[in-house]
Amino acid sequence: MSPAPTATPATAVTPNVASTRQYIGAWAVLSVLQYFAAEAAVAMAWAGPRPYDLRTGYISDLGALHCGIYSGRDVCSPLNWLMNASFVVQGLGLLVGAVLLTSGLLRVAARPGTRVDWRRREPWLAASAVRLLTGAAGAGTVVVGLVPEDTGSPWHYAGAITYFISGGLALLVLGVLWLRKTGMAWFLLVCGGVSLAATATGGLTRMGVPEPGTLERLMGYPVTVGMAAAGLVIAQRVHRHRMQRRAEAAAAKATAV
Template structure:
């Protein structure tokens, strides 16, 4: 994986924290009373919010940052969960964009669909992402898994109306806050860990392959030399016949000294 790709992907996920800055600004400019426990985040993007445009723009930017980081960091993910996490994160990214494009007091149906995609997709995506990064960092994987479980449980409570403990807004925030927090943590951790070890494994496999090819080439060269030596031996001229003396007897060089002619 290219180090620059890893760096920009991690930065994109880190910048998802912009959501908290914009939300704080929008809440401070909200006319009348605004309670984080009782009022939903979407209320900050409604027409009666002084910072509605800023809040809705933040939703759209959030979706772009999530999707950008997901696409850039996908090679850094491992295992089969790597194929699931980008899909769920992509769904969450589309969902938060819909929330920003269709405010709650506008097209409420599209807004609701976007909210469900973001909340439910985000929680499940973190669980899948945890399994994807755990081979590189068990601590990171465990952290993401816990945040994913919290977000998924809070989403179920929010969608089913079980909000007595944290309130409507508090339950929604428990479901929605975990994704940018987890992505920022994951982005920083992956940036710190650097290029995945799988790339080093690839280089190692290439080196081993080159070594095997070199061994095969040396073996072939030895076989070729052996064959040439055998062919040369076969083509060698037959030795001349043993010398014959004038009396017609052979001078046998292999005979004992007594049989040789003086």
């Protein structure tokens, strides 16, 4: 009597692009753009002896709790609570995205119907690394908002550095992972490269440059914009696939009737 045939395990899977989980995760990442509106509003409300200058003023000065001299700079930000709240919201958006966006979805750049071989470990590891790095960047930003610069705690600077480095690395890895899947991959690579190069420059010079505000924004802005761009790609593709499924279900229901 011959033994019963054994089922051959599937070597490829098709990530569920249309799930609500992926949709929420994509919009959570895209929500980081609120940071720019908050920064503009807080900068306009600046009450220092001179107007706030984006080229020379540090981003964290906008979240300083008290008016006065800090590290040789005269800071006074009446809307510090808004800036710090924006940091926290930005960080939470990245954390939610890191949790909800699956490695399978990131691997295929949210292209519906794309099958991936689970035996190829490198892409899975890269997608998992993107999630871990994005989560670390989000946690760092939350710390920046909860521990303003003038509290005297080193956690503020640790959080900022974590955001710059982890965010830049996440964009580089994601850009490589998305090559040949979307033209946005090159934009992510540029954003990650600019952020990491600026961060290295800031570390080597200890921010001793004529325009430290510009340098710090070259560290942070590309991460925020790059993450939002990635969220936009995912949100658009997930939304399109969800609408397609709804249309197919409605057509099938009409045919049945």
